[in-house]
Amino acid sequence: MKKALKITGITLLTILILLIGIPFVFQSQIKDAVKSFINDNLNAKVEFSDVSLSFLRSFPKAHVSVSNLNITNFEPFKDETFVTAKNISFTMSIKELFKNTDEDPIVINSISVDEALLTLKTDSFGNTNYDIAKKDNTTPATETKSGGFSFDIKDYSINNSALTYLDEQSKMAVYITELNHKGNGIFSAEKSELDTKSEANVSFTMDSTNYLNNNHIKLDALIGLDLDNSTYTFKENTGYINQLPLEFHGYVKLLEDGQDVDISFENPGSSFKDFFAVIPETYSKNIETVETTGNFKIKGVIKGLVSEKTIPTLDINIASNNASFKYPDLPKRVANITINTSIKNTTGNADDTYVDINTLDFKIDQDVFKSSATIKNLTGNMLVNANIDGVLNLANISKVYPIELNNNLSGILKANVNTAFDMDAIETNAYSRIKNKGVIDLSNFNFASEDFANPIQISNAKITFNPENITLNQFNAKTGKSDLNATGTIKGLLGFLLSDKPLQGNFNLNSNVFAVNDFMTNEPSDTEENKNSSKASLKIPAFLDCTINAQANTVEYDNLKLKNVKGTLIIKDEQAILQNLTSNLFDGDLTVTGLVSTKAETPTFNMDLGMTSFDIAQSFQGLELLQNIAPIAKAIQGKFNTTLNLKGALSSDFTPNLNSLSGGAFAEVLSSTINPLNAEVLNKLGSSLNFIDFKKINLNDLKTQFEFSDGKVNVKPFKFKYQDIDINVSGSHNFDKTMSYNAVFNVPAKYLGSEVNRLIGKIDDASTNNISIPITANITGSYINPSVKTDLSSSVSNLTTRLVEIEKQKLLNKGKGKVSDLLGGLLTGDKKTTETDSTKTKTTQVDSTKTTTGSTVQKEIKNVLGGLLTKKKKDTVN
Template structure:
């Protein structure tokens, strides 16, 4: 018995060792073959981190694992990750393979991230499979088809994130935290499958408009699968979209080309409140306490064969709301008599057969009815549209019916507009055949929100015609600022239906524009949102807008600056804001400017301006612009007037700040006289030369040329009259406030006598001034001065040479010296 137990124990131990050791022999080879085969099949870089193979982990099943799987694009999609999988796990009954059918017990995809992208040229990043001719042929031992089958029992996805970006349609969609569990014997001819799935958030936006925002979706469905004919019949199921419960039944059949569909979907709840669950919470808050009335009908069916987007099955959808009402318990008014009837149908075939009919859209607010309708046919070949809206909306009553905690609103909108035509008329610019008529009026509008100036529109009137919208009147105040607009907007129909350029010509005038009010509100808003957002975000100028504003401002207040009588044209076109012929009075002088803010290439936005200023007060300039104080603190210690003309160009970063290294430009600055006193530079000079007179300086006849490049302001050599003498200045100043100037200035001999003491008693303190180079370094706020006496040395050296020559001549005139020399060298005899 003991011998039997020993033998049995030894066999078991041997099997366990074999189970643990065997994968080690094959793991590397299997991993290498898999990686080679995958990379042979695709045009992408496929890699993974850890690969595991075990016969122990899920014994008696074999376990295969993989972590850090990534699929990264090449060429146009270089370094663009199509797929990242945190972990892949597979458990299979290895013994079942001996019977010719491998049973896969479970497949897990943990935290997969999929990023699908369509470029503007319609290239897609998921088209990574090589063409048939590109794939290397693999020799097989048996070319005949195999009877070997694979059965899958369970498939699970955890925490998936899927994003889709389509640049051809300016579409962005994202699915966050997708969970999916599919179970059942997927190898049987006929089987029952169980599908459980949930999505935490679905977001869809097109052309910057959000159509779905943080929508929750879940599905629990039982599916009868006919695996032989590939027909899947939906039985008991629940589809939840937010709190809207939908049920559907029917079947989907997979064909060689396309799918055979026979499905019906309908809302299980027939109350109006269930429809409100689809409305984003930012529009309707606290639905838990909302009181509603009315019934809902929501149904959709599809039947036929779907091949592609040009060959559709028949489908129809109906949305009806009867006698709906929304009433918040804490508010005095309600939205009543809500009646909606929308029908969409297509008999099958081309999507051009689709007819969308909003037969009725009606509600009453504060005893004021509002109605709208729209019929849309042949949307692909030649969209035909007919509809309109008529009614009054009292915005004050809207505030009394829907919670508006963050803002307050008042005013009355009166609209009566009709529309009838087709796209062919618009394409041929046959606007007279398009019937667009009516008006829209806004009276006594008020909008107030925390941290922002109050907005009031006393009156606004727009009248519609097929060719244009006339802005007859628009009188508005934003805080203390006022705006008066009038003009015409053209090409609005092609803009609405074909995304063409909308054009406008508007006259604008303001008595006062107080920019400080806007900045205060903006700073407060940014302070509240500092944890979530950057200080400022780049504003992209739309490329399909062509507006010309002829503007006139009586007064503009910006920071400490007051600007008067501003006039000129502002053009918004092709992604640019162009200022042309702008003139203004400021800082006791005048300035003209022209230029542009350009976002045509949103990755490289830039500004490019030309300025021409005359008789500007330098003290007021320094006290009105913080950037002047930052770059040139000496300006605050200066008095006088200057004129300047210069160019400025720079790229902008994502926060609309200049990219310092990209700044280029330059110009000229002139002034008859500028007086500077008590500046750090002059004080340092006075201390260096030990002369108090240098603490106050008056520079006359200034004519300065400068250029801006490589992050610096480079000043060309210029002369100026200071203390009755001419000085020469040259050097550069960095936008980081660094200084590097040389000032060539005449200095009296007495002022530098101490510095020239190295020459001994031979240096005379009387005579002409000595030229000295004053070296200015450091920063604008902390300048460092030193003297370069090279020129002074040369000048004094020449004086000493002259003095020595004079001394020699005087010595030679002495008779005793002459006789001694003659005796030493011998006197010449006369002939």
């Protein structure tokens, strides 16, 4: 017994070793076969990371895996990915591995595909990216031969995969996600059946219209296979659209030029609860608890030829009569529901398919709402004719349907409208082909949303639909502190609602109070410091293309209150353009022209502002911008004019980001007084230059220009006067309040102290009355803590030295003049002159202040006379 067990164990171990080891022998053969199959059958670039073989995984069959398959197209879809798959597995009999693939192909029994992504495309020229099979591969359906493989499929599966189909010609897009499909069959000459199970989420869009939006589709079908006649018959099967069950009957037969289809379907029950089953579960909520009455039936027949030129005829009907529903947790019921809708095509021409909504009516309380529509030419230039007639209390929506609203919705909507149009007219703004007529009234409407800072309350709104345009006859609304009253015309409403076209219009808007903050949204701050707070932001809607002629008694922006605001606002392409906006502000007049743009992540602006007769104190207290451009104005009271050109970025609260500003300005002071106590820099200047009283400075008619960028203001040199002192100022400062200025004071000498004035008095000459010196003050530091340095001391010292020198020169020149006069008298014997000079000499000697001068004159006279006499003697001797 032990020997038998030992032999059995050794045998099993040997088999196990062989099952593990033998695949390595055949792996190269399988890899070559895969490459041969690809090269012989596909016109595409194919890559895969590995091919592996296992005998254990699908024992007693061999299991082959191709890992990380990637197929990309050649022209005209060069380098575009056609398909990727994480893994493709095949199973086959082990004996297939011993075949010579050049003579006998390997027969594949099952295929499994995991995590595949397949993209099928048809471009505008009709080229397809999936036509990659090489030609002349004609084999029977039961045994398809391709290179080193043939297929005799018993079962297959596709797991966790996705498929995308894009057709540029028909403007069609199909997205299938979370696709799981498997099938297994019984194949024989007499009877063949394929049992399939499929599940996926499907989205379907055609010509900008979304017909399915991630709808859950499920189909469990037993399909009879008549392989000799290429006919596939639906037997026992049930499909699901969302939660609605549908039973299918009929067949599909493959023909040389297409498929012959004859399929009928219907929902097996008839309860109105099936209507909710069509709605995606996310929106229909828990339909098991909904109370319903009445019936709901879907029946359809699809019959005919599917080819490049034709589609099957369609006869699909959806009907419900006198139905109702009520959610158990909600107070109200929707009653008298009538649905009569059909989808038909009687010709097989795709363009002749149409939807006829004969009736779609319901009632809530006493409010009856009726509608009908026909939609034709679905695959071409779609034609729509729709009617709406009824009353709807919007507050009842949340009372009959479990919709989640942050705030209660309320208001009465009354509509009686007919519209007829084609989609091409919507796309091209061919308004003459858009026929509208009727009226919509909305009253006592209240709505709240994350897109608005405050709930919107529309007391009355009335829209009249005319063939030419849509007229806004009345619009009265409030939000926060703001009130709005508007009239105007609207263009492109249907284009906006149906095809993402901009909403166009011309409006007249009046408001008593318009607060900009009421139209800002709150978004979470992404900074750690403010993560528990919020920041305000404003986004100009991209869909708006309108002109608004606005007038408001008061506009509140930040901490400003603008009065009597008038102007034109053009909103287009995420920009707000202001034209000739005028307002009263700071006891003066304001004009604004420019734009604000929110196209980029950071909003920007470019504005020209004109300010006339602005009160200096009010404006510089209320506007941070002016505080930074001219902070010294804090100490000035009076009126000024200015023109400003500003451009830069806006911060999150829609105020200018000062460091981003660039532009220039011209300013003119009309009348002013100065309080130096309000500016530390003036206090320090006054302390350094005690001959100036800044309270008495008059800046009237002062004009100056400055430019700014990168947070720096450059002031062009300007002049003003204090009494008879000329003052020249130039320099720059930064928005961080640091500064670098030079002020040059052209100061008459009389202001420079007693010593200077004593010297000027001693000179006693008219020329000294105009003596002045430049005194320079260097101003640095910040406005809060300024540093003032002047050259006053050195300038006064230099002036004193000059005055002493002038005095000496004048005395010298004065003495020489007297000597000349005296000599002239002596030589001519003019007693009068001598007496006069003698008298003057005596007078000079008596005058104690002129003693030195008299003595000097006498000495000079003696020296001169002595020289003359000595010279005469010498001449006589000779």
